[in-house]
Amino acid sequence: MDNMSLVKADFSNTVIDGVFVYGTSTWDLKLDGATQQNIYISSENLTITVPDLELAQFIALLIRNSNIRKIIDTITSKVVLILGRFTPERKAILDEIKVEIQAHGFLPVLFDFEGPESRDLTETIMTLASMSRFVVADISGAKSVPQELAAIVPHLPSLPVQPIIQDGERGYGMFEHFERYPWVLERLVYTSGDVGALVESVVNNCERRRASGA
Structure with a gap:
């Protein structure tokens, strides 16, 4: 052939x-x-x-093809996976987070899923996460994020996961299960007016975790 x-x-x-x-x-x-x-x-x-x-x-x-190798190296060193709920009121903030992450030299990938659990979802999440430098998980009004984190957190111990939550939101009760994993960082609380400072903290926390190798 x-x-x-x-x-x-x-x-x-x-x-x-x-x-x-x-x-x-x-x-x-x-x-x-x-x-x-x-x-x-x-x-x-x-x-x-x-x-x-x-x-x-x-x-x-x-x-x-050396160019393909360079592309793969670039993807695995710069992709940042952003998880969240894409309701109209949430999407504007997630878009701001994406822009700020890109300004730090990373390649943000937004992922939202509102349907039932499926094999395709799990495979897609694992594929994107395995190519990512770190994950930002907005647990404000979480709906699909718990399912997505369940596919990622237990299986990728070298992948920092930074949970964030908007001020005034309570989060969901079962999230404390993920906080037991050392690579799930302490959650950051933010307001709609301080997204730039939020992303600065996210990047610093995740890069520090990666550098520690702990």
Whole structure:
């Protein structure tokens, strides 16, 4: 399969084993019921084996393209995941937080989910969190944030999580469970007029936690 275009190819109920796929395009494959193993990427005396076609395409790009490696390094060193509730009254503040975080040289990613628990939610949250430098969790009027933190906090001990709450809000009762984890920092209380100072504290706290390695 070297140097082939397999875009939208149908491999349903097939066995793909022991093939070479260097230079192969594998977008939107149909793989229902397919068995994949021993997929080889071979170039310039370097041979790597991966378990599926789509991963082979990604790994080939990664090892051959220094720009992609730089992009991945940039993402993992600068992304900040922001969790919160995107009601009309909350979104304006979260947008301010995003702008302030960006002004500190980070790449803020806002995530809001108001639907029922699902596998897709958990996988998305874990993927975004695993690429993040730290997480900011606004627990003001929390609805989906408890579910999101449950997917992140127990599994990523090297990821600082900074909870924030607007002055006058009480937070939710079960949040104290997360405060037992050392990488969940002491919550910061803020008002709508001091978002700049809030983000300054958030960045300092999270960077201090990362530097301590504790």
